[in-house]
Amino acid sequence: MWRKVTSTSFSSLKSSLFFTRLHLQQASKHNAASASAVSRFATIAPLQEKDGRCPFITFVLGGPGSGKGTQCIKIVETFGFKHLSAGDLLRREMVSNSEYGSMILNTIKEGRIVPSEVTVKLILKEMESSDNHKFLIDGFPRSEENRIAFEKISGAEPDVVLFFDCPEDEMVKRVLSRNQGRIDDNIDTIKKRLKVFEALNLPVIDYYAKKGKVHRINAVGTVDEIFEQVKPVFKACEQKAFNRS
Ligand SMILES: Nc1ncnc2c1ncn2[C@@H]1O[C@H](COP(=O)(O)OP(=O)(O)O)[C@@H](O)[C@H]1O
Ligand SMILES: Nc1ccn([C@@H]2O[C@H](COP(=O)(O)OP(=O)(O)O)[C@@H](O)[C@H]2O)c(=O)n1
Ligand SMILES: [Mg+2]
Numbered sequence: 321m322w323r324k325v326t327s328t329s330f331s332s333l334k335s336s337l338f339f340t341r342l343h344l345q346q347a348s349k350h351n352a353a354s355a356s357a358v359s360r361f362a363t364i365a366p367l368q369e370k371d372g373r374c375p376f377i378t379f380v381l382g383g384p385g386s387g388k389g390t391q392c393i394k395i396v397e398t399f400g401f402k403h404l405s406a407g408d409l410l411r412r413e414m415v416s417n418s419e420y421g422s423m424i425l426n427t428i429k430e431g432r433i434v435p436s437e438v439t440v441k442l443i444l445k446e447m448e449s450s451d452n453h454k455f456l457i458d459g460f461p462r463s464e465e466n467r468i469a470f471e472k473i474s475g476a477e478p479d480v481v482l483f484f485d486c487p488e489d490e491m492v493k494r495v496l497s498r499n500q501g502r503i504d505d506n507i508d509t510i511k512k513r514l515k516v517f518e519a520l521n522l523p524v525i526d527y528y529a530k531k532g533k534v535h536r537i538n539a540v541g542t543v544d545e546i547f548e549q550v551k552p553v554f555k556a557c558e559q560k561a562f563n564r565s
Contacts, residue, residue: 356465357436357464357465357468357469357472360469361436361468361469361472361473366474366475366476367444367447367448367474367475367476368448369453370450370451370452370453371451371453373453374453375447375453375454375455375476376453376454376455376479376557377455377457377476377477377478377479377480378401378454378455378456378457378478378479378480378481378482379457379460379461379478379480379481379482379528380392380456380457380458380459380482380484381459381462381481381482381483381484381521381524381525382482382483382484382485382486382537382539383484383486383488383491383513383514383517383521384491384495384504384510384513384514384517385486385490385491385492385493385494385495385498385510386484386485386486386491386494386539387484387486387494387539387543387546388405388458388459388484389405389458390543391482391484391537391543391546391547391550392405392456392458394543394547394550395456395550395554396456398551398554399454399554399558400452400454401452401454401455401456402446402447402450402452402454402455402456403456403458404443404446404447404455404456404457404458404460405458405459406439406442406443406457406458406459406460406462407428407458407459409439409442409443409446410424410428410434410438410439410442411424411428413438413442414428420434420438423438424438425503428503428504429503429504429509430509430512431504431509431510431512431513431515431516432512432516433462433463433465433466433516433520436461436463436465436466436468436469436470437469439460439466439469440466440469440470440473440474443457443460443470444473444474457478461524462516462517462520462521462524463520463521463523463524464520464523464524464527466524467524467527478528478533479533479557480533480535480553480554480557481525481528481533481534481535482534482535482537482550482553483525483534483535483536483537484537484539484546485536485537485538485539486539486540487540488514490539490540491510491514492507492510492514495510496510535553537549537550
């Protein structure tokens with residue numbers, strides 16, 4: 321039912337900046353968290369077909385400020401995806417009188433990851449209420465716990481994983497000049513977020529790379545130059561995957 325898309329750039333992924341600093345010391349901690357996630361989540365909300373078409377899921381990953389949101393806007397314009405930013409969904413939940421409001425605020429301020437139950441529920445609700453069957457899920461999964469929760473609860477896996485690979489100094493520069501009034505766009509939080517990215521998100525990228533799903537994008541350059549690398553990923557699967565039944 322779920323088609324796999326093979327990566328064209330795994331060798332460059334392996335040699336990328338981040339992958340030279342593998343997170344072995346984190347491995348046992350992650351394994352414990354993953355094991356607990358496996359036993360905690362059950363498939364309770366399998367994703368439904370839309371107009372007889374299976375959902376086509378892209379996870380958009382990369383460190384803070386690597387340009388995920390910026391590129392998602394261009395992918396939506398060109399390829400007609402529904403864009404779901406996990407961070408935006410959490411920020412919306414935070415200001416909506418939700419019981420989770422203060423927990424989300426504190427977690428974002430500290431640059432930590434909101435428990436998967438909350439985030440997966442928000443994402444699946446948006447997916448289910450959309451008429452579109454092509455989804456860009458931006459900033460998710462950010463941990464193995466996120467990944468396992470999504471896969472178990474939805475019964476689905478991503479077709480494509482985009483990884484925007486950006487040096488830390490460039491990410492810091494971009495976040496500090498983002499100017500969107502975000503509580504986490506300050507030097508203390510960004511430092512914490514970079515550590516969390518390396519410890520928790522790189523293992524997810526590594527996991528999908530081993531499954532041949534990751535397309536590494538060099539996130540340095542102009543927005544248009546970066547989009548030139550993104551386009552072929554979607555062009556390659558436009559016909560066969562986007563219209564599948
Ligand atoms: N290629 C680029 N070069 C320079 N600045 C960029 C580029 N792409 C995005 N930006 C800017 O960097 C900041 C972070 O981009 P954003 O798309 O919000 O990243 P992310 O969603 O990965 O955190 C924004 O202010 C954005 O306008
Ligand atoms: N899957 C996710 C995504 C975001 N978040 C929280 O939301 C914050 C902002 O995420 P974001 O995706 O909007 O951030 P950027 O990468 O766009 O800068 C993260 O640092 C986390 O605190 C989360 O807990 N779980
Ligand atoms: Mg973003």
